[in-house]
Amino acid sequence: MREPGPVAESVRVYRLLVGMWVRSTMAYRASFVMTALGNFGGTALDFVTILLMFSHIETLGGFTLPEVALLYGTTSTSFGLADLLVGSMARLGSRVRDGTFDTLLLRPAPVLAQVAADRFALRRLGRLTQGALVLAWSLLRVDVDWTPVKVLLLAVTLPTGAAIFCAVYVAGGAFQFWAGDAAEVQSSVTYGGTTMLQYPPGLFARELVRGVTFVVPLAFVNWLPVLRVLGRPDPLGLPGWVDFLAPAVACACCALAGLVWRAGIRSYRSTGS
Amino acid sequence: MGGFYGAVVVRSFRRYATYRMATVAGVCTNTVFGLIISYSYVALWDQRPHLGGYTEAQALTYVWIGQGVLSTMALMGGGFEDELMDRIRSGDIAVDLYRPADLQRWWLAADMGRAGFQVLGRGVAPVLCGALVFELALPSSAVRWALFALSMALGALVSFAIRYLVALSAFWLLDGAGITQVAWITGLFFSGMSLPLNAFPGGLGEVARTLPWSAMLQIPADLLLGQHRGTGAVRALAFQAGWAAALLAAGRLLQAVATRRVVVQGG
Numbered sequence: 001m002r003e004p005g006p007v008a009e010s011v012r013v014y015r016l017l018v019g020m021w022v023r024s025t026m027a028y029r030a031s032f033v034m035t036a037l038g039n040f041g042g043t044a045l046d047f048v049t050i051l052l053m054f055s056h057i058e059t060l061g062g063f064t065l066p067e068v069a070l071l072y073g074t075t076s077t078s079f080g081l082a083d084l085l086v087g088s089m090a091r092l093g094s095r096v097r098d099g100t101f102d103t104l105l106l107r108p109a110p111v112l113a114q115v116a117a118d119r120f121a122l123r124r125l126g127r128l129t130q131g132a133l134v135l136a137w138s139l140l141r142v143d144v145d146w147t148p149v150k151v152l153l154l155a156v157t158l159p160t161g162a163a164i165f166c167a168v169y170v171a172g173g174a175f176q177f178w179a180g181d182a183a184e185v186q187s188s189v190t191y192g193g194t195t196m197l198q199y200p201p202g203l204f205a206r207e208l209v210r211g212v213t214f215v216v217p218l219a220f221v222n223w224l225p226v227l228r229v230l231g232r233p234d235p236l237g238l239p240g241w242v243d244f245l246a247p248a249v250a251c252a253c254c255a256l257a258g259l260v261w262r263a264g265i266r267s268y269r270s271t272g273s
Numbered sequence: 274m275g276g277f278y279g280a281v282v283v284r285s286f287r288r289y290a291t292y293r294m295a296t297v298a299g300v301c302t303n304t305v306f307g308l309i310i311s312y313s314y315v316a317l318w319d320q321r322p323h324l325g326g327y328t329e330a331q332a333l334t335y336v337w338i339g340q341g342v343l344s345t346m347a348l349m350g351g352g353f354e355d356e357l358m359d360r361i362r363s364g365d366i367a368v369d370l371y372r373p374a375d376l377q378r379w380w381l382a383a384d385m386g387r388a389g390f391q392v393l394g395r396g397v398a399p400v401l402c403g404a405l406v407f408e409l410a411l412p413s414s415a416v417r418w419a420l421f422a423l424s425m426a427l428g429a430l431v432s433f434a435i436r437y438l439v440a441l442s443a444f445w446l447l448d449g450a451g452i453t454q455v456a457w458i459t460g461l462f463f464s465g466m467s468l469p470l471n472a473f474p475g476g477l478g479e480v481a482r483t484l485p486w487s488a489m490l491q492i493p494a495d496l497l498l499g500q501h502r503g504t505g506a507v508r509a510l511a512f513q514a515g516w517a518a519a520l521l522a523a524g525r526l527l528q529a530v531a532t533r534r535v536v537v538q539g540g
Contacts, residue, residue, distance in 0.1 A: 034451030049467040055474045184298035188305040203312045
């Protein structure tokens with residue numbers, strides 16, 4: 001793992017760059033409001049789809065609307081947070097392609113922090129807000145016997161879920177050093193993953209659920225903890241204590257993403273153009 | 274002059290064919306989303322068989338056609354509009370207007386080349402992937418495939434015409450990001466990408482089915498699935514052609530107004 005020195009430096013650089021992009025965003029306030037609302041509306045669309053589905057049915061895969069909304073709210077909030085913090089990683093591919101990535105390497109500042117803050121898009125608050133609103137609504141409506149353990153579990157789920165998505169972003173960014181032009185593969189894991197987590201796991205084929213539990217451990221973002229909160233068994237029949245593993249899984253993911261990132265940056269050869 | 278615009282179509286096709294990795298990555302994303310949506314539709318049609326007049330196999334076919342046409346119709350952007358908006362903002366558009374080519378026809382040719390590539394590059398593969406996993410209701414009748422092809426072409430025209438109007442708005446708005454976003458959200462929703470428009474409840478469904486976006490997915494898919502037959506099929510195609518003509522004419526009108534604006538700015 002990295003020593004505390006460089007980490008603190010990364011955080012400082014990240015904050016400086018984010019501050020700069022926020023100021024530049026705020027120079028065109030009307031445009032910011034419009035794009036943030038657009039981000040809100042665009043991401044709300046998949047919840048509208050779920051609402052339209054529920055206009056025909058009472059339960060989906062055995063889950064009521066508030067229960068599906070709880071799944072939706074938890075993953076959207078976590079993903080919204082990760083997307084806001086490091087969503088700019090997806091731009092790395094185009095920087096590698098057009099050669100401007102070299103500029104970042106030349107600056108005396110941690111590269112990961114620079115890439116993560118590159119063109120920081122405050123409008124992504126729209127997605128986060130939308131997810132949080134659905135989450136709040138679902139918590140008011142969902143039928144759960146709340147215990148301190150369940151409250152704590154849900155509270156921990158949000159930041160750990162965000163950390164898992166951040167790790168996917170960083171690893172996906174590193175992947176683009178090799179693939180160059182394949183930012184969309186990353187989208188299928190991030191956007192595709194969060195869409196999948198919005199639905200009850202019982203809907204999907206067993207192999208698919210296994211894939212998002214053991215290969216890319218997205219199931220720890222919300223499925224396992226929320227199923228525990230709702231008192232439902234998970235479709236893979238894992239032992240109960242696995243539901244509490246999310247923080248450990250998140251740490252492992254972040255460490256792994258850091259290693260992949262290092263390997264990626266070491267293999268980077270400039271386009272020379 | 275047909276030869277000239279034909280050449281633009283071919284060049285544009287080749288330009289998009291260059292990005293092979295991006296195409297493979299796009300197919301991968303379309304397939305992942307196709308799988309996720311398919312499973313949610315299976316759960317939905319399990320409880321409400323014949324929802325929207327579709328059997329489960331037809332609903333699943335609809336999903337994969339949707340993933341196949343997503344990039345052809347540029348429902349999530351990625352067409353010519355960003356480039357045209359950039360040219361309007363930077364003033365390069367003035368150079369384009371002096372060229373002996375019609376602005377709308379030029380961009381239409383370029384967009385048809387793009388759409389043509391996307392049908393082959395990102396259209397066919399997701400449907401094949403879907404057919405491997407699920408039982409689809411793809412027809413064997415050549416007539417239906419021909420109607421589908423014609424309907425896709427008309428849908429691509431409507432898609433272009435809408436995005437042309439959106440792009441021209443850059444003459445008046447400094448920042449086109451907001452309106453582009455609004456345009457693709459509306460397009461995704463009202464094309465039937467999130468749920469077939471036939472399954473939209475009540476009045477919302479009726480409105481959605483008369484809007485131009487239904488020409489991009491709902492109508493081509495319904496023609497392939499055999500929901501429109503005989504005179505119904507003709508009516509569906511006429512609906513698409515009507516919207517295409519109206520929107521292209523609107524684009525022409527707006528172009529004329531906007532071009533006068535360039536001259537004023539240049540003075």
